[in-house]
Amino acid sequence: MPTPFRAGHYSSTPSKGDALLSRQERRPNRRAARLSTVTQLGAIDMLASIAGVALAWVMLFKLNLWLFSFANITPFISWIFLPAAVRLLAVMWLGWRGAAGLFIGALITCNPVLGENLTSALALSAVSALGSVVAVDCCMRWFKLPPSLNGLGASKLLGFAVAGAVCNVLPTNLTLYLAGQADAGSAEMLPMFVGDITGTLLILYLVALLLRLVPSQQS
Numbered sequence: 001m002p003t004p005f006r007a008g009h010y011s012s013t014p015s016k017g018d019a020l021l022s023r024q025e026r027r028p029n030r031r032a033a034r035l036s037t038v039t040q041l042g043a044i045d046m047l048a049s050i051a052g053v054a055l056a057w058v059m060l061f062k063l064n065l066w067l068f069s070f071a072n073i074t075p076f077i078s079w080i081f082l083p084a085a086v087r088l089l090a091v092m093w094l095g096w097r098g099a100a101g102l103f104i105g106a107l108i109t110c111n112p113v114l115g116e117n118l119t120s121a122l123a124l125s126a127v128s129a130l131g132s133v134v135a136v137d138c139c140m141r142w143f144k145l146p147p148s149l150n151g152l153g154a155s156k157l158l159g160f161a162v163a164g165a166v167c168n169v170l171p172t173n174l175t176l177y178l179a180g181q182a183d184a185g186s187a188e189m190l191p192m193f194v195g196d197i198t199g200t201l202l203i204l205y206l207v208a209l210l211l212r213l214v215p216s217q218q219s
Contacts, residue, residue, distance in 0.1 A: 053101025
């Protein structure tokens with residue numbers, strides 16, 4: 001005799017179809033959670049890279065003012081300018097993230113809050129960052145270097161230093177000239193050019209020396 005139907009009577013055990021549907025509904029949520037985590041980690045890494053470059057620029061700028069005060073013509077022009085190395089290394093290793101850090105670091109040292117013209121500070125900071133991007137891109141193409149920088153020797157590093165100095169000195173002086181803060185063919189171009197090269201080579205030499213002092217790990 002068949003069991004009569006009773007209102008409100010149902011089985012509490014989920015069917016196979018319900019379980020399969022539940023698993024399918026959970027999969028997109030897990031994928032979305034993983035994607036969100038990866039996105040957050042990527043954003044944190046990007047911000048940390050930008051902040052690290054900006055901090056390195058500011059610290060070397062302050063160190064340069066103190067250590068090479070005898071060679072400083074102005075706070076921003078010196079016969080030895082250590083922060084110039086940050087321009088090249090940041091863009092070579094971090095690309096546009098390095099350029100963004102350079103822009104922020106240069107803007108901080110331009111100090112628009114305490115007196116410098118904000119428009120000039122923004123323009124000079126942009127020139128400092130973009131000039132490095134142009135220099136690195138041109139050198140990468142000229143020397144036919146891969147993104148991994150394999151084959152980057154001493155002579156090519158010197159080429160990077162010279163290109164970085166040229167791509168900083170010329171647009172910087174052009175910006176100052178258009179702003180009425182420098183004459184055409186300013187006498188400050190030479191110390192800027194020399195300072196960028198000497199500062200870059202000095203930092204690269206110190207980095208190479210530190211790497212030699214670190215004992216190599218034997219496999």
